[in-house]
Amino acid sequence: MLEAIQSSFFWQMMPYLLRGAVVTIQISVLAMALALVLGLIAAIGRLSRHWLPRAIAGFYIEVIRGTPLLVQLFIVYYGLPTYGIRLDPFTAGFLTLGVHYGAYLSEVYRAGILSVDRGQWEAAASIGMKRNLMMSQIVLPQAIRTILPPIGNYFISMLKDSALVATISVVELLRTGQLRVAVTFRAMDIYLMVAAIYLAMSYPLSMLVRRLEKRMSRGVQ
Amino acid sequence: MMAVSLKPVTVRLAGVGKNFGTMQALCDVSLDALSKEVIAIIGPSGSGKSTLLRCINLLEIPTEGRLEIDGEIVLDIPQGARMPGHRVLDVAQEKARRKSAMVFQRFNLFPHLRVRENVTIGLEKVQKIPRKEARRIAEELLVQVGLADKLDAWPAQLSGGQQQRVAIARAVALRPRILLFDEPTSALDPELVGEVLRVIRALAKTDATKIIVTHEMAFARAVADRIVMMDQGRIIEIGTPDQIFDNPQNPRTRLFLQRLHEREADPEEA
Numbered sequence: 001m002l003e004a005i006q007s008s009f010f011w012q013m014m015p016y017l018l019r020g021a022v023v024t025i026q027i028s029v030l031a032m033a034l035a036l037v038l039g040l041i042a043a044i045g046r047l048s049r050h051w052l053p054r055a056i057a058g059f060y061i062e063v064i065r066g067t068p069l070l071v072q073l074f075i076v077y078y079g080l081p082t083y084g085i086r087l088d089p090f091t092a093g094f095l096t097l098g099v100h101y102g103a104y105l106s107e108v109y110r111a112g113i114l115s116v117d118r119g120q121w122e123a124a125a126s127i128g129m130k131r132n133l134m135m136s137q138i139v140l141p142q143a144i145r146t147i148l149p150p151i152g153n154y155f156i157s158m159l160k161d162s163a164l165v166a167t168i169s170v171v172e173l174l175r176t177g178q179l180r181v182a183v184t185f186r187a188m189d190i191y192l193m194v195a196a197i198y199l200a201m202s203y204p205l206s207m208l209v210r211r212l213e214k215r216m217s218r219g220v221q
Numbered sequence: 222m223m224a225v226s227l228k229p230v231t232v233r234l235a236g237v238g239k240n241f242g243t244m245q246a247l248c249d250v251s252l253d254a255l256s257k258e259v260i261a262i263i264g265p266s267g268s269g270k271s272t273l274l275r276c277i278n279l280l281e282i283p284t285e286g287r288l289e290i291d292g293e294i295v296l297d298i299p300q301g302a303r304m305p306g307h308r309v310l311d312v313a314q315e316k317a318r319r320k321s322a323m324v325f326q327r328f329n330l331f332p333h334l335r336v337r338e339n340v341t342i343g344l345e346k347v348q349k350i351p352r353k354e355a356r357r358i359a360e361e362l363l364v365q366v367g368l369a370d371k372l373d374a375w376p377a378q379l380s381g382g383q384q385q386r387v388a389i390a391r392a393v394a395l396r397p398r399i400l401l402f403d404e405p406t407s408a409l410d411p412e413l414v415g416e417v418l419r420v421i422r423a424l425a426k427t428d429a430t431k432i433i434v435t436h437e438m439a440f441a442r443a444v445a446d447r448i449v450m451m452d453q454g455r456i457i458e459i460g461t462p463d464q465i466f467d468n469p470q471n472p473r474t475r476l477f478l479q480r481l482h483e484r485e486a487d488p489e490e491a
Binding site: 120127133 | 278280307311314315318319321322323325327329330331332333342343346347348388391392395401
């Protein structure tokens with residue numbers, strides 16, 4: 001690796017790969033935003049008192065978690081055009097990642113919501129709050145503490161899983177690497193560089209999560 | 222046994238029962254709490270005191286019986302009827318909670334909100350009182366309970382006694398018709414009990430009807446208009462403090478008070 005860094009080859013390839021990394025970050029951030037919203041909706045659906053939202057949320061979570069991300073990606077990108085729904089690779093990629101991670105995040109939200117002490121729900125109820133108000137004012141703000149670190153971990157994991165969208169020809173970090181390999185035939189050098197860039201993105205994030213975990217476990221604000 | 226009075230009835234429980242599975246927590250409980258009256262509920266642990274209290278603001282849904290507040294039927298479940306659906310319960314709970322507020326054994330302050338916001342949140346979000354006015358009310362009450370210097374503190378920075386005083390301010394701020402106290406001093410260190418009881422006592426002048434579940438007999442005697450004695454899910458005796466403490470009619474009341482005296486005389490033996 002050290003040799004590689006000193007070589008001019010490294011400096012020739014880096015701009016390409018970094019441009020790919022930008023796409024990786026874009027797709028991950030967009031997918032995460034979608035997953036955060038879908039996850040919350042599914043979690044609230046799952047905790048609903050009515051059977052229909054519970055059933056819909058349960059179906060979504062089980063189906064998504066029970067099938068491979070790669071298969072979901074192929075269904076969205078290669079399958080949906082059969083019904084006239086044609087998505088460009090980037091859109092198909094971030095939608096699928098978002099829907100996929102939404103199912104996992106819903107369980108994180110759910111655990112966070114349920115971790116809030118029953119006395120908090122009762123106190124909120126006793127001053128006349130209805131469910132929505134209770135959720136938004138009392139429960140979720142407290143659940144954040146439990147939710148934030150695992151969400152950070154899922155984001156890191158999504159950043160790495162986003163490499164799968166290379167298979168539907170989104171030119172992100174891995175796909176850029178593949179294209180460079182096709183031209184230069186130096187697979188080992190390039191894939192090591194790709195791996196190093198993933199690591200350079202995920203390592204600071206996991207440090208951040210660790211700090212977050214420590215801070216959140218402290219009792220006082 | 223019921224006091225004959227011309228004062229209007231604020232809370233009426235009629236034939237209230239509550240089962241948790243096969244466990245009968247309340248059985249045929251009937252009680253009228255009059256306007257501005259202070260009622261203390263006493264009895265051994267597990268006798269259904271807290272459950273009774275929680276049936277008034279419908280944190281527990283009775284299995285059967287009727288709840289009336291200010292002459293309005295809030296919930297009426299005939300004997301043997303099934304539990305009403307969500308819609309009926311939502312309406313009943315809203316009615317009950319609009320008119321009541323509760324102080325919990327474990328304070329249950331909102332830890333993510335400062336002291337002042339713990340009091341204003343109900344005023345602003347539930348009663349839709351403008352922020353400025355809500356803050357004025359909160360600050361006034363927090364001064365009254367002796368926490369003028371803690372307005373911007375977080376609950377976790379307060380002692381148990383201070384937290385409970387915030388919780389009392391939070392409940393009183395809503396100007397409820399009924400104030401429910403669920404063993405408000407049981408979770409406190411002994412040296413902090415006094416400050417909380419003093420605050421509750423000072424409130425005796427406010428208009429709300431107060432129903433207090435407590436183990437503090439001296440306090441109950443000093444502050445209550447009537448004492449309700451419960452045992453095994455039933456009300457076994459109701460009377461003035463003098464009647465209950467000096468001349469209890471029910472042998473189980475007598476036994477309960479006697480044991481309490483013995484424990485106070487010799488804490489080791491308990």
